[in-house]
Amino acid sequence: MSLDTVVEDIREEARARAEEITSEAEAEAEEIVAEAERDAEEIRNEREAEVASTIEQEREQRLSSAKLEAKQKRLEARRTVLGEVRDAAEEEIAGIDGDDREELTRELLVAATEEFDADDELAVHGHADDEDLIESLLDEEGLDGRFAGEYDCLGGVVVESEGSRIRVNNTFDSILEDVWEENLGEISDRLFEQ
Incomplete structure (x- = not known):
């Protein structure tokens, strides 16, 4: 090689x-x-x-x-x-007036006074325009009480006893509030049906 x-x-x-x-x-x-x-x-x-x-x-x-x-x-x-x-x-x-207002106010006043003793002197408060109505209802129903002044409400009465610490609010407003709260669901359902 x-x-x-x-x-x-x-x-x-x-x-x-x-x-x-x-x-x-x-x-x-x-x-x-x-x-x-x-x-x-x-x-x-x-x-x-x-x-x-x-x-x-x-x-x-x-x-x-x-x-x-x-x-x-x-x-x-x-x-x-x-x-x-x-x-x-x-x-x-x-806007309720006339006989309707008188009848509703009477019912609310009588219902409120049932919470007090018969000998209690009552102080009744109400709408300023209802003073004469309340005073006449106190007389007609034979109740021991007086119109004690204006209460900011739509109508009805707030009743107090001079001798006790009880106060009953039977105003149109309080009834509307109760009815409103109890029926709010139904009211809402009717208004907003789907």
Whole structure:
């Protein structure tokens, strides 16, 4: 074997080894690139899922907030309407006059006096315009009492005893309040039938 042949064999071996190393390096590089691409795809998918989740959460929060705001506005509107109905009822009651007012006041006065002893001297308060009516009802019913002054109400009476600590509020207002509270659900249902 000649030196040229040995050199040529070494060169061939070196080329083969170089090609093998290059091939292995290219395969390794391709594997690294493929792994990097898989990692990048996985990261992109995770980020997309996070973004989609964030968007969904924000959408749900905004939707929930909008529903709450709408509910609050509906409740506010209902309160306003109920307030207007209550005001209209008060106006109707305040407008009761004549025989109807006399009969209602008589019933409220008699019912209030049943809470006191027969010998109690009664102080009766009422609407300023009802002073003469109350005094005449006290006389007609034979009750020991006097009109003791104005009471801020729509009508009716507030009766107190000079000797006891009892006070009976039989005003149109107190009766309206009781009826209103007892029937508020029904009133609301009728006004806002769905």
